[in-house]
Amino acid sequence: MSDLGSDEFEDEGGPYLGEYEGDRNDEGERHGHGKATLPNGDTYEGQYDRGKRHGHGLYRFKNNARYEGDYLRNKKQGQGVFIYPDGSKYEGSWVDDQRHGSGKYFYINGDTYEGEWSKHERHGQGTYVYAETGSKYVGTWINGKCEGAGEFVHANHRFQGNWTDGNMQGPGKYIFDIGCEQHGEYISVEQAQGDGEEEEPMTVTVPKWKAGKITAITLYTPEETESTEKAAETKQEEEVVETQADELGAASPAPAEPEPEEAAPAAEEPTEAPVEDAVEEPDATEGDETAPAED
Secondary structure (H helix, E strand, O other), rough: OOOOHHHHHOOOOOOOEEEEEEEEEOOEEEEEEEEEEEOOOOHHHHHHHOOOEEEEEEOOOOOOOEEEEEEEEEEEEEEEEEOOOOEEEEEEEEHHHHHHEEEEEEEEOOOEEEEEEEEEEEEEEEEEEEEOOOOOOEEEEEEEEEEEEEEEOOOEEEEEEEEEEEEEEEEEEEEEEEOOOEEEEEEEEEEEEOOOOOOOOOEEEEEEEEEEEEOOOOOOOOOOOOOHHHOOOHHHHHHHHHHHHHHHHHOOOOOOOOOOOOOOOOOOOOOOOOOOOOOOOOOOOOOOOOOOOOO
């Protein structure tokens, strides 16, 4: 059944209320499978239940974003894939119109994050992979930031330690493929920025690696202390590791704090009986998720 040509759409001078073609129940509500064109130009094709998107469906936004997956009473809920206007993509679990649960995000620069989400943010255990270098962070995330115990893996070495508010902090160790490791800790150091004549000097706090002794490879625990470690087997290994540690520099390779993203607005409920279909808005117009930068 189509809304085209029905009396409710033929009032001269009245607002355009969209089009619908599909199943209805005895009360005239959209119910079953149908296809709708919304007043703003978006389209939806899929399952309805008593006038609301409910079940599996495909929603296409006029800005080329689209969502295909499960709905519950007009909201994304269950498993689904969202392709954003900038080409980035999320596939995974949704709750109450938000990324929530287990899912994978594909960034436009090729980076990926796979793991747990909560209310649109990386939250829980997850792995972030940098496409350009192949490096990856494996560990805990809290509200979009690295937090707690984690590991940063590079081509020929890796760092095991702790993160606080997105930055390396406290004791940890660098493990090198040559068969040894360097212990130490990241400490917070104030650093001046903006030395131009017209710029006011600004002080920022950055993590700086304070190197300790070199040992043979040991099993890592966050509470380990220097007293439990063995000495390095050869002086040659110490010299090689010290050189590589110096090349690392003071900068932390941890993912930087992501820029805040726009929360997805809840789907609007129909305000007039003839409309029946709520207009859904994409989560963002220029890319929903900002990829953290690798230092």
